[in-house]
Amino acid sequence: MVTRSWLFDAMIYMYALSLLFYFSDFANANRNAKRMGTGLLLFVWVLQTVYLGLNLYDHLTQWAFERSDVLFMFSWLIVTISLIVNRFFRIELFVFFVNVLGFAILALNVFGNPRVKPIIAGWDINDELLFIHITLAIGSYAAFSIAAIFSGMYLFLHRMLKEKKFSQTVMRLPSLEKIEQYTYTAVIIGAPLLMLALSLGIVWVLLEGNNNLLYDPKVLNSVFILLAYAFYLFQHYAMRISGNKLAVWNLTAFVIVVINFVVSNFLSGFHGWIWS
Incomplete structure (x- = not known):
């Protein structure tokens, strides 16, 4: 059928x-x-x-x-x-x-x-797999970017309040509690999206029949990203850590995302098409 x-x-x-x-x-x-x-x-x-x-x-x-x-x-x-x-x-x-x-x-x-x-004429069925993989990965990167922006806002607002600099910009920002909640929500969206994107990437590698691609720098760095954000969630959910420390860790995890997107694409054996 x-x-x-x-x-x-x-x-x-x-x-x-x-x-x-x-x-x-x-x-x-x-x-x-x-x-x-x-x-x-x-x-x-x-x-x-x-x-x-x-x-x-x-x-x-x-x-x-x-x-x-x-x-x-x-x-x-x-x-x-x-x-x-x-x-x-x-x-x-x-x-x-x-x-x-x-x-x-x-x-x-x-x-x-x-x-x-496949739906689109001229596509191979694996092209649709890659399309879904890419959309999920982009969604996760977008969520992590939003989380990083909120963490930057948190650190800025915390410093301004600590120094008692109540400017118009500071007064227009959400509270520290709300910013932290927005950050947490963005990571909650991004982490499972990246996990699902990785699972589809592994499926693509299995269908290609080249298991060496699992050791590609892009794949390995994506695993590190997932672990970094998993640790962020663990700190927030289990260890009840909040405030500056959690914001700094979130920004550190986003640095790994940037490295993955920029550096790994030059070293990756099959992700270089992004810069083509």
């Missing part, structure tokens, strides 16, 4: 959005975010179930499972289990991480399936 990729593209984007809401719920104990994440994940499950049912019906006349069928069933099972766990237990972080795995498996199934055809 040949299928156009628009259905899977929509499925993947909704899957990614649902994981953003789940991560937001874990970080902020936001019930509305959890409901949104569950609703989107349930819709993904419905689409998967319909496609799986049609695919199984198609196999009634020719019973033969391919690798893509097994991977799709595995991804469907992960979503099913996570929905059950989410309904009866409060372990949001488990639901998030198990669905990152499900997300990667779904992408591997979709873009490694020769029966899935």
